[in-house]
Amino acid sequence: MRSRPLLHGMEVEICGWVSKIRDLGNLRFILVRDTKGILQVTLARKLVDAKLFDLTNELTIESTIKVKGVVKTNTLAKATGGVEIIPSFIEVVSIADTPLPLDTSGKIESCLDNSLNWRCISLRQQDSYNIFKIESALVQGFQEYLRDNEYQEVFTPCLIGAVSESGAETFEVKYFDRSAFLRQDPQLHRELTIAAGFEKIFEIGPSFRADPSHTPRHLCEFRSCAVETSWIGNELDTMHLESELIIHALKFVKNKCEKEIKELGVDICIPKTPFPELRFPEIYTILEERGKKIVRGEDYDRESEKILSQYVKEQYDTDFFFVNRFPAKAKPFYVMKVDNTQWARSVDLIYKGMEMSSGGQREHRYQQLIENLKERGMRTDTMEWFTKFFRFGVPPLGGFAIGIERLTMQLLNIENVREVTLFPRDTGRLFP
Amino acid sequence: MRSRPLLHGMEVEICGWVSKIRDLGNLRFILVRDTKGILQVTLARKLVDAKLFDLTNELTIESTIKVKGVVKTNTLAKATGGVEIIPSFIEVVSIADTPLPLDTSGKIESCLDNSLNWRCISLRQQDSYNIFKIESALVQGFQEYLRDNEYQEVFTPCLIGAVSESGAETFEVKYFDRSAFLRQDPQLHRELTIAAGFEKIFEIGPSFRADPSHTPRHLCEFRSCAVETSWIGNELDTMHLESELIIHALKFVKNKCEKEIKELGVDICIPKTPFPELRFPEIYTILEERGKKIVRGEDYDRESEKILSQYVKEQYDTDFFFVNRFPAKAKPFYVMKVDNTQWARSVDLIYKGMEMSSGGQREHRYQQLIENLKERGMRTDTMEWFTKFFRFGVPPLGGFAIGIERLTMQLLNIENVREVTLFPRDTGRLFP
Numbered sequence: 001m002r003s004r005p006l007l008h009g010m011e012v013e014i015c016g017w018v019s020k021i022r023d024l025g026n027l028r029f030i031l032v033r034d035t036k037g038i039l040q041v042t043l044a045r046k047l048v049d050a051k052l053f054d055l056t057n058e059l060t061i062e063s064t065i066k067v068k069g070v071v072k073t074n075t076l077a078k079a080t081g082g083v084e085i086i087p088s089f090i091e092v093v094s095i096a097d098t099p100l101p102l103d104t105s106g107k108i109e110s111c112l113d114n115s116l117n118w119r120c121i122s123l124r125q126q127d128s129y130n131i132f133k134i135e136s137a138l139v140q141g142f143q144e145y146l147r148d149n150e151y152q153e154v155f156t157p158c159l160i161g162a163v164s165e166s167g168a169e170t171f172e173v174k175y176f177d178r179s180a181f182l183r184q185d186p187q188l189h190r191e192l193t194i195a196a197g198f199e200k201i202f203e204i205g206p207s208f209r210a211d212p213s214h215t216p217r218h219l220c221e222f223r224s225c226a227v228e229t230s231w232i233g234n235e236l237d238t239m240h241l242e243s244e245l246i247i248h249a250l251k252f253v254k255n256k257c258e259k260e261i262k263e264l265g266v267d268i269c270i271p272k273t274p275f276p277e278l279r280f281p282e283i284y285t286i287l288e289e290r291g292k293k294i295v296r297g298e299d300y301d302r303e304s305e306k307i308l309s310q311y312v313k314e315q316y317d318t319d320f321f322f323v324n325r326f327p328a329k330a331k332p333f334y335v336m337k338v339d340n341t342q343w344a345r346s347v348d349l350i351y352k353g354m355e356m357s358s359g360g361q362r363e364h365r366y367q368q369l370i371e372n373l374k375e376r377g378m379r380t381d382t383m384e385w386f387t388k389f390f391r392f393g394v395p396p397l398g399g400f401a402i403g404i405e406r407l408t409m410q411l412l413n414i415e416n417v418r419e420v421t422l423f424p425r426d427t428g429r430l431f432p
Numbered sequence: 433m434r435s436r437p438l439l440h441g442m443e444v445e446i447c448g449w450v451s452k453i454r455d456l457g458n459l460r461f462i463l464v465r466d467t468k469g470i471l472q473v474t475l476a477r478k479l480v481d482a483k484l485f486d487l488t489n490e491l492t493i494e495s496t497i498k499v500k501g502v503v504k505t506n507t508l509a510k511a512t513g514g515v516e517i518i519p520s521f522i523e524v525v526s527i528a529d530t531p532l533p534l535d536t537s538g539k540i541e542s543c544l545d546n547s548l549n550w551r552c553i554s555l556r557q558q559d560s561y562n563i564f565k566i567e568s569a570l571v572q573g574f575q576e577y578l579r580d581n582e583y584q585e586v587f588t589p590c591l592i593g594a595v596s597e598s599g600a601e602t603f604e605v606k607y608f609d610r611s612a613f614l615r616q617d618p619q620l621h622r623e624l625t626i627a628a629g630f631e632k633i634f635e636i637g638p639s640f641r642a643d644p645s646h647t648p649r650h651l652c653e654f655r656s657c658a659v660e661t662s663w664i665g666n667e668l669d670t671m672h673l674e675s676e677l678i679i680h681a682l683k684f685v686k687n688k689c690e691k692e693i694k695e696l697g698v699d700i701c702i703p704k705t706p707f708p709e710l711r712f713p714e715i716y717t718i719l720e721e722r723g724k725k726i727v728r729g730e731d732y733d734r735e736s737e738k739i740l741s742q743y744v745k746e747q748y749d750t751d752f753f754f755v756n757r758f759p760a761k762a763k764p765f766y767v768m769k770v771d772n773t774q775w776a777r778s779v780d781l782i783y784k785g786m787e788m789s790s791g792g793q794r795e796h797r798y799q800q801l802i803e804n805l806k807e808r809g810m811r812t813d814t815m816e817w818f819t820k821f822f823r824f825g826v827p828p829l830g831g832f833a834i835g836i837e838r839l840t841m842q843l844l845n846i847e848n849v850r851e852v853t854l855f856p857r858d859t860g861r862l863f864p
Contacts, residue, residue: 015827062824121821175642204636389552393450393528396525404587430592
């Protein structure tokens with residue numbers, strides 16, 4: 001592949017897609033795009049072999065092509081780095097059909113649905129490529145921080161034998177002669193990995209939600225960076241860890257993807273630590289002062305998240321904050337309560353008005369875990385496969401799972417989570 | 433957490449599981465295990481607070497405990513690093529029930545099935561922890577090599593709308609009012625990601641096989657490191673890449689996990705490159721000379737893999753080799769054939785007699801792809817969601833997917849793939 005910068009006289013080979021052809025009869029400009037950008041290949045009938053010139057007669061937009069040639073300075077070719085390639089070899093690898101199902105110049109907006117139907121074509125725009133470059137750097141930033149801090153990467157199963165929550169949003173799988181389910185969150189097996197003697201772990205992998213809502217922020221399959229750690233004092237330790245992790249990842253992205261961030265025209269602010277923390281029941285008061293009435297003891301809603309985000313922005317001038325001490329009854333059985341209260345050590349991270357993660361401290365005391373199940377009217381025998389291990393020594397533990405697509409979306413101010421997903425899955429979409 | 437080495441007089445805090453208690457009346461030794469090893473806590477009734485001593489009266493094996501104290505040199509405590517801890521603070525965090533469902537000393541062998549039923553207890557042995565430390569280093573080694581060579585990490589869907597191969601080994605998912613399937617391999621979407629303009633990619637994630645065989649090497653859910661690259665000359669390029677990747681990862685493991693490898697008593701050999709390559713149809717002759725008759729043009733079997741491994745070991749003194757040019761008819765439609773022959777540019781990597789990966793060059797020419805479907809008697813319309821993109825410019829491409837559990841298993845000479853999987857899934861097992 002070519003190296004940068006391209007200097008006058010340098011021999012290069014470029015492989016890519018034809019993004020534009022300008023034909024002036026005896027002079028033909030072919031713009032070739034690869035992941036590094038666009039280069040101009042210039043064919044002048046007087047200067048290149050006639051065969052080479054004719055090879056490009058049938059060329060269409062989005063065909064793939066391999067070109068060898070010499071770099072020449074050309075101040076007119078500003079958009080392509082002030083250089084052009086004078087070819088000595090051209091191989092047309094595949095001719096794209098015409099017309100294209102989508103415009104790839106970025107000039108004609110396609111509706112999202114059509115873009116997704118023709119995903120491999122719509123992704124060829126530089127903006128799309130930049131988004132995924134940043135998403136992948138975000139993951140690398142997470143891993144760097146976690147590994148540097150002795151968190152071990154693990155893989156826990158996506159196929160589970162029983163549903164842990166209501167089951168309403170769980171996909172069912174035909175598993176030989178019985179049913180299995182796709183995990184909504186690697187939560188339970190992360191806890192079991194800690195119970196198995198692993199001190200600090202993380203998992204980057206898929207989760208699945210059979211959520212029938214078709215909104216700009218819901219996917220049926222998404223990726224999370226899930227972290228679990230043991231011997232914590234309380235949920236404040238997981239909050240501290242999460243804020244450090246986020247900050248490290250954002251700095252990593254800012255450093256690694258300077259070009260991509262600039263091309264997308266976004267500004268990445270590194271938040272200050274600690275992130276503000278809002279707690280129930282005080283949250284009811286804050287909301288009420290802003291005209292939103294929630295019955296005390298009840299969970300809040302998405303509108304509340306937005307109101308609180310506005311409040312935090314005004315009070316603390318930051319986009320990130322934690323919500324802690326949710327009403328326990330609104331949370332799953334494995335969450336730890338503040339003893340003798342109705343509040344849970346359950347923490348959400350909110351970023352630019354949207355939930356990024358759920359987490360907090362888990363209940364590690366066997367008796368309390370059984371109590372929690374009973375309080376929710378759940379059968380203790382169906383969860384025994386999980387709870388039985390808590391009879392044999394489990395340390396205090398906690399963690400969180402950050403939605404990778406959602407964080408990317410908010411970071412880059414993108415409206416729809418499908419745009420930060422290579423091949424999104426939603427209620428209506430299983431292809432391509 | 434404690435730091436090493438532990439020097440005489442140093443104050444430390446240790447958090448872990450009680451692995452042994454020796455009670456001599458007025459002298460009590462408690463061995464505490466964490467991920468770094470085992471330490472001895474010594475309570476002499478004369479030397480420590482009576483309350484502290486009595487706190488440990490009810491202690492059982494596998495209880496979790498937090499201890500603060502001072503390090504003291506003790507040449508008798510050889511097994512625990514020649515030091516002991518004289519405690520000033522003890523918190524018994526959770527008392528483990530007795531009897532334990534499994535022995536955790538490693539002295540009594542449990543049958544694998546029982547071990548897996550009580551996975552969180554059986555995993556607490558140091559050998560298990562070492563295995564997963566090595567597996568996670570292997571993944572880190574893969575990532576380091578791939579990122580250093582500008583491969584971008586991507587996430588492609590596990591939920592797919594249609595099966596690409598026979599469908600016999602595919603799990604079906606109830607997806608709202610229709611059916612989806614779990615990917616057997618991220619193969620097709622990896623190709624589509626290249627078609628979308630990504631030059632070099634990798635994905636670390638799960639794959640699923642509804643394989644009814646219950647063998648020591650089959651899992652229904654496993655992890656792979658899948659790599660796809662474009663603008664290759666032919667399948668030899670993917671073989672070269674794969675061998676470099678394997679060598680880098682093994683060196684990484686050897687370097688990072690010296691202690692764990694030593695404790696497991698294995699020897700990790702770094703193979704020489706290039707790995708030997710055996711090709712069909714020559715393979716038929718090699719097998720025939722060793723008494724194994726396969727009809728020319730037919731695929732080989734697992735016994736053949738073992739015979740060829742023996743042959744390679746004798747001829748080249750190495751455990752790794754490639755098998756190339758499989759009979760095309762035994763391979764999926766997306767594999768590229770050597771033009772005008774019956775052989776495919778389809779490559780398996782074999783390590784110590786077992787298949788580690790499948791891969792090779794893919795067919796990027798639309799017309800040939802359609803031909804391949806027809807040759808297999810497959811309907812072209814059901815695969816159109818995939819093939820349609822090949823009408824719009826796809827470069828030559830290829831790749832492979834390395835089974836992470838299988839590689840770990842062979843590397844560490846472990847007999848059963850379930851032992852290198854935290855929570856294995858097979859025909860009979862969905863719990864824990």
